[in-house]
Amino acid sequence: MDASQDRIRVIIAKVGLDGHDRGVKIVARTLRDAGMDVIYTGLHRTPEEVVDAAIQEDVDVIGVSILSGAHMTVFPRLVELLKAKGADDIRVVGGGVIPDDDLPKLRALGVSEILLQDTPPETIVAAVRRVVAERGAR
Amino acid sequence: MSYVPSAELVARVLEGNLRAIARLATRAESGVDEARMALDDVFRHAGRAHIVGITGVPGSGKSTLVTALTAAIRRTGRKVAIVAIDPSSPFSGGSILGDRIRMGEVAGDPGVFVRSMATRGALGGLARGALEVVDVLDAAGFDVVVIETVGVGQDEVDVARAAHTTVVVSAPGLGDDIQAIKAGILEIADIHAVSKCDRPDANRTIADLKNMLAMAVGAGTRYGVRLTSKPGAAPDRELEWRPPVIATSSQRGDGVDELLTAIDRHYAALRDSGELDARRARIAERRMLAAAEDILRTRFAQHRDGRVAELLGAICERQVSPHAAATRLLDELNVGGHA
Numbered sequence: 001m002d003a004s005q006d007r008i009r010v011i012i013a014k015v016g017l018d019g020h021d022r023g024v025k026i027v028a029r030t031l032r033d034a035g036m037d038v039i040y041t042g043l044h045r046t047p048e049e050v051v052d053a054a055i056q057e058d059v060d061v062i063g064v065s066i067l068s069g070a071h072m073t074v075f076p077r078l079v080e081l082l083k084a085k086g087a088d089d090i091r092v093v094g095g096g097v098i099p100d101d102d103l104p105k106l107r108a109l110g111v112s113e114i115l116l117q118d119t120p121p122e123t124i125v126a127a128v129r130r131v132v133a134e135r136g137a138r
Numbered sequence: 139m140s141y142v143p144s145a146e147l148v149a150r151v152l153e154g155n156l157r158a159i160a161r162l163a164t165r166a167e168s169g170v171d172e173a174r175m176a177l178d179d180v181f182r183h184a185g186r187a188h189i190v191g192i193t194g195v196p197g198s199g200k201s202t203l204v205t206a207l208t209a210a211i212r213r214t215g216r217k218v219a220i221v222a223i224d225p226s227s228p229f230s231g232g233s234i235l236g237d238r239i240r241m242g243e244v245a246g247d248p249g250v251f252v253r254s255m256a257t258r259g260a261l262g263g264l265a266r267g268a269l270e271v272v273d274v275l276d277a278a279g280f281d282v283v284v285i286e287t288v289g290v291g292q293d294e295v296d297v298a299r300a301a302h303t304t305v306v307v308s309a310p311g312l313g314d315d316i317q318a319i320k321a322g323i324l325e326i327a328d329i330h331a332v333s334k335c336d337r338p339d340a341n342r343t344i345a346d347l348k349n350m351l352a353m354a355v356g357a358g359t360r361y362g363v364r365l366t367s368k369p370g371a372a373p374d375r376e377l378e379w380r381p382p383v384i385a386t387s388s389q390r391g392d393g394v395d396e397l398l399t400a401i402d403r404h405y406a407a408l409r410d411s412g413e414l415d416a417r418r419a420r421i422a423e424r425r426m427l428a429a430a431e432d433i434l435r436t437r438f439a440q441h442r443d444g445r446v447a448e449l450l451g452a453i454c455e456r457q458v459s460p461h462a463a464a465t466r467l468l469d470e471l472n473v474g475g476h477a
Contacts, residue, residue, distance in 0.1 A: 006168055006170075007168065007231070007232075007256075009164070028234050029234065031232065032227060032230060032232035032233060032234050033227070033229075033230045033232060034230065034232060035230045035231045035232040036232045037226075037232060037233050037235060037254075037256050038232065038233065038234045038235065039235045039236075039238060039254050040234055040235070040236050040238070040239060041238050041239065042236075042238070042239035042240075042242070044242075045242075045245070046246075048246060049242075049245040049246055052245065052246060053238060053245070053252070055156055055157060055160055056156065056160055056251055056252055056253060057160065057252075057253065057254060058157075058160035058161055058163065058164040085157075086139060086157065087139065087157065089139055089140065137141060138139070138140060138141050138161075
């Protein structure tokens, strides 16, 4: 293992009352197997907690999975908090069950990528790498 | 925050700027040359924090106990930073760092900073760059820096050469009294914490540990002085310290205040006896030698296809022994200079 290699850091979180974490654990493992450091926060976090943790952990990407339908509340709040804390170089990637109509709205709000159900693992890895590459070095 | 050179991050770290602390920690972790001088600078500003190591087998309840302990330290008004270490995959090099799952209770407290780190191939229970991350947090003004090791087996004792106070967490139901008298992890404890003491079999674990400690004292082992090895930094007087065994239950909230009292008492005893300076000297020695090893490893990697490969060939053909080849390699590489 090369200690000097820049490793992508991702925080994976579940926000609010949504208790379904099987999918998010598979995503965490997929990213681990792609050589990333994945910080998993566990269930029932608030957007404030996730953003504070993302800043302390200096992650490249926040990945939040939402299956509860609260995506139009949670994602805008995450983006807004990151901006307010001067941390909008941390990118937000969403996942879960999200209606097609909401996708352009979320992108316009500043969510970098949305990965819906049935997304293959290699697509998830490629999307995270692309989002980080597009942001550039920091 | 866009790109900021490490040299400029230092002043912000000293002001306690969270993003600067986090970014410099990332660079310390990845070991980039660009951050080297900044980290040297940070080191000169560090040295005020009480560094507490928490270690124990996987699943012994380290993260849960660290969270409860952190909440207790916060009630005394002190600021706490936690470096929580989990393993890297030996295959992909990636990791899942899950210590934050248990740390909900202290989330959102501005006096608490949690940083997760992956071992990145380091053995011994710590992560590569972990102690430089501790320097960053120390220099940033955290009063206590807690290092939570990766879940360890019997022999990963590096944390005792990195922390001022080492707490070994034992959980009930993981072996008999012979486990407790074996060499290794239990010997490094300044304080023993037994977790999950709401369980009925916890009394057995507590009794085994206490017996083990009583036996050691009976055999003439003196605790506290055994770790002093630097002749130049001999303690003013012998440290009178017997590792206490503290029963804790995070479920019931028992024992955590007692644990904090023991940690504070230990630090005071280190200071009063002069043993703290001896431990600082020991930490310095270990860090310098570890850094020298890292430099060597990097230099060897740079010559992997050249001189290293030639010597390997000679060893395989039994023309030269591994030891003789190593001596030759060190002579040739002029290790002290820059690559």
